[in-house]
Amino acid sequence: MSETPDETATAGAAAEAGAAPTIGTAPASGAAATTPAPMKIDAKLGLDVFKLDKEPHIVIDHEICRTVCAKKVCLTVCPADLYELDDSGDVIVNWEGCLECGTCLICCEPQALSWKYPRGEYGVQYRTS
Amino acid sequence: MEKVDVIVVGGGLAGLSAAYGLAQAGLEVMVLERGDYPGAKNVTGGRLYTSVVRDLYPELWEGAPFERAVTREAISMLADGRMATFEIAAEEFGGRRPQSFTVVRAKLDQYLAERTGEAGGMVIPKMKVDALLTEGGSEASGAGGGPGASGADGGPGASGRVIGIRAGEDEIGADVVVVAEGVLGLLSSEAGLRERPAAADTALGYKEVIELPASVIEDRWHLNPGEGAAQLFMGSVTKGMMGGAFLYTNRESISLGIVVGMEQLRSRPDELESWQLLDELKTSPAVAPLIKGGEVIEYSAHAVAEGGIAKVPRLLGDGYVMVGDAAGLSLNALITVRGMDFAIASGYHAAQAIAAAKAAGDTSAAGLAGYERALRESFVLKDLQTAAKVPALLENQRLFTHYPEAVTKLMADIFTIGPGPTEKLSKTGFGGVRRSFLNLATAKDALSFRKI
């Protein structure tokens, strides 16, 4: 999955939509050209205030991931993109950037996650959501 | 064990609304909130319908830190690189008593906490509750019975009485515990008061807050000073999955985010990652100009309860009541989410019922039953009942694929002057309507829409 719909894709869609003939400059594509690339998810998390605990609040039972899990949905559902595979192919979670939404907990069918809220005062602290 | 009249678990809108009423009634009430401050963990779209809660605590809303009164509403359908927008500005949305306001939770929740403190309640932040204590430590089995299952006598399978909470090493007792822990319901499901949320009944919501000067917001959305806009997007934004995108204008920022069903998200065959939906929306040619020049200042995510009335657990039992998202009191009305108004109203009615139960000296399920009666008579359970068919309807994929495609195509056709001769408008219009809207599948949909 590419991260951004690139300009050619956009132009293609516009052409398909039966857009105007080619006289003059289409302002729509001009605007698209100046659209900045989307922020990386790490950069977005970098805007948030986190108070880091020493202990992780999400612990993965790797045995379940290795043996029972048919589809590693944790890799795709997390809105902070915190799950990844380590060198040995095990699923790990970068819990430090957790937004505490619970999506991984609810979506992991084999229940491999021991998921708690961080201790009082730790974890993400939203200021303007 | 130390003991107070009422412990409220969770200082969100539901918990604080309960605590404020209890403090006003002169009860000894303690709110325990795990965040650094109330609101620190909370995410909403968000727009609060004040129209339905204004008469509960009328004194609270005058000075509340609202962002903008929503006077302009828009729904945009997106498909195949096209966006068709239907917009309405109506005087009755605004005026002296606007029906809804955009809000920022960190501000609103702290405001409610301050008022609660002034009324004599105690709000303790940075304090996470680790367990609900039940009599004899017994596990309850009353979950999942629906609101009808809370008989006044506690009903069959009633849980052991809830007698207090544990936070770290400390145990505190209470005559009544108000469970206001939000959508995940970790403590209440552990104690057997409800089931854990299922993916099919839950959506992921996430958003960016993007800073823009007030004047830019007012120009871009055609607003008078202080007025706000709400814009919803459906169609290709969720790639056929149940959900949509929302945009709310705050004073000097906008909240732009996605709500998408967790079941659909996790059962996708491709590798699409949830967070990509927002980036694709932001960079689409139709939406990019709306946020141009804006600076992202926060990124947040939260689960949304979408099970509707069928998934509302028992609302009360001996020594406890459930309020707000913890009780599943939230409504996905097609693509807008309503939960904050339900949270406030359920907190209010819980406070009234608890005060009455305390006065009568009976905080058993029977003594607290007034809470459920009041919710049934209020808009909370009435609106949830009216919308009982919505969750099933939302599973209809055509809503997120076919209809946005058809509407945007029709609009584009009407406005397209191609190189060849142009069809008569009536032909373009009727042809499109016939092709897209008059067939068996859509007729069936029309029947199911009538049910909501």
Ligand SMILES: Cc1cc2nc3c(=O)[nH]c(=O)nc-3n(C[C@H](O)[C@H](O)[C@H](O)COP(=O)(O)OP(=O)(O)OC[C@H]3O[C@@H](n4cnc5c(N)ncnc54)[C@H](O)[C@@H]3O)c2cc1C
């Ligand atoms: C993206 C998104 C968009 C939405 N849009 C809208 C909208 O536009 N309009 C609308 O009306 N609704 C909307 N909703 C729904 C609305 O936000 C919720 O229904 C509402 O926040 C519920 O309030 P609550 O007080 O019940 O729960 P919450 O706000 O979740 O509060 C629960 C509180 O309990 C605390 N807590 C939890 N566990 C513990 C513990 N163990 N110890 C101590 N404290 C604890 C939490 O920190 C939190 O403060 C939206 C939701 C989302 C996620």
Ligand code: SF4
């Ligand atoms: S979805 Fe659950 S079981 Fe599967 S890999 Fe992820 S954490 Fe492990």
Ligand code: SF4
């Ligand atoms: S709780 Fe949400 S943000 Fe945290 S790891 Fe799970 S899915 Fe990601």
